[in-house]
Amino acid sequence: MDQLQDIRARIARSAEIAGRKPEAIELIAISKTHDAEAIEPLLAAGQRVFGENRVQEAEAKWPALRTAYPEVKLHLVGQLQSNKAEDAVALFDCIHSVDRPSLVAALGKAMEKAARKVPCFIQVNIGAEDQKGGCAIADVPALLASAREAGIPVVGLMCVPPAGIEAAPFFALLAKIAADNNADGGLDQLSMGMSDDFETAVLLGATQVRVGSALFGKRA
Ligand SMILES: *Cc1c(COP(=O)(O)O)cnc(C)c1O
Numbered sequence: 001m002d003q004l005q006d007i008r009a010r011i012a013r014s015a016e017i018a019g020r021k022p023e024a025i026e027l028i029a030i031s032k033t034h035d036a037e038a039i040e041p042l043l044a045a046g047q048r049v050f051g052e053n054r055v056q057e058a059e060a061k062w063p064a065l066r067t068a069y070p071e072v073k074l075h076l077v078g079q080l081q082s083n084k085a086e087d088a089v090a091l092f093d094c095i096h097s098v099d100r101p102s103l104v105a106a107l108g109k110a111m112e113k114a115a116r117k118v119p120c121f122i123q124v125n126i127g128a129e130d131q132k133g134g135c136a137i138a139d140v141p142a143l144l145a146s147a148r149e150a151g152i153p154v155v156g157l158m159c160v161p162p163a164g165i166e167a168a169p170f171f172a173l174l175a176k177i178a179a180d181n182n183a184d185g186g187l188d189q190l191s192m193g194m195s196d197d198f199e200t201a202v203l204l205g206a207t208q209v210r211v212g213s214a215l216f217g218k219r220a
Contacts, residue, residue: 001045003215004029007198011209014202025202028075030194030212032057033219036065042215043069051096051210053078055087062091077158077191077210079133082106089114096121096158096191096210099135101146108150119155121191122147124177126170127162134159140177144187156189156207167197171204 012022028051031039039050039061048071052058058074066072073093080088080097085106088095098104098120111117122143125134135143140157147154157178161170171192178187193201195214202209213219 001041001047004042004045004047007211007214010199011202014199018203018205020202024207026208028077028191028208028210029215030077030210031061031216032078032212034216036061038216039065043072049073049075051075051077051212055080055084055091058091059087075208075210085110086113089116089118092118094119094121094155096208097123097133098143098147098152098154099123099125099133101143104143104147104150104152108147108152111151117151117153119153120147121156121158121189122154123158123160124174126159126174129162132160137173137177141181144181154187156187156191158191158208160194161192161197167193168200168204171197171201171206175205 011025011027015022015025026049028049029042029047030051032053062074075094075096076088076092077096080103082102089110095118123134124140125132125136144154157174159170159174161167174192175190178190181187189207190205191208193206193209195211198209198211
């Protein structure tokens with residue numbers, strides 16, 4: 001799988017430049033819209049961490065693949081409706097899109113009911129865009145506090161910067177917001193960087209990069 005080797009090498013090179021260990025960066029292969037046939041080569045090449053943006057699509061695709069590869073970890077990177085919280089908690093190993101109090105409440109309840117604590121990221125609307133998911137920067141402290149109160153293990157912050165302009169300032173801003181809210185510890189992870197900008201994200205401290213099209217080709 002040439003693309004996978006290429007992406008891994010580029011992550012490693014960026015990590016080295018930044019004085020970081022390549023193992024400190026987790027590559028999440030974003031397999032949304034791609035079927036099992038497209039995913040198989042990545043599994044065969046050793047990739048074990050995948051991301052999807054829709055609960056139903058993931059439910060249709062992954063149970064069978066996971067039977068063959070039980071050690072696969074699945075991340076939810078798309079917006080989550082509160083009425084899908086139980087399904088998401090059952091299926092995913094990590095949720096990147098916690099962005100509002102109603103979802104915090106639903107996820108807290110779902111995790112308690114399932115007796116399963118799923119690590120979560122708080123998604124920040126880093127470019128203050130109307131159409132994007134994520135909480136406002138000013139709301140991060142309160143949302144973080146309520147998530148912790150609800151028993152949700154929040155491990156870090158996630159963002160999708162505005163399209164079409166340089167992402168670096170937004171990645172740096174997310175890192176600063178995380179540092180500013182990390183007095184009590186535990187907010188050490190940064191989910192940022194996609195196909196076009198993951199190297200920049202690694203330079204600026206990403207611990208999770210979410211790469212889709214650079215691995216799978218363009219989505220239909
Ligand atoms: C689709 C998606 C990605 C991957 O995007 P590419 O540009 O294809 O790498 C990453 N993060 C989120 C939240 C996505 O929805």
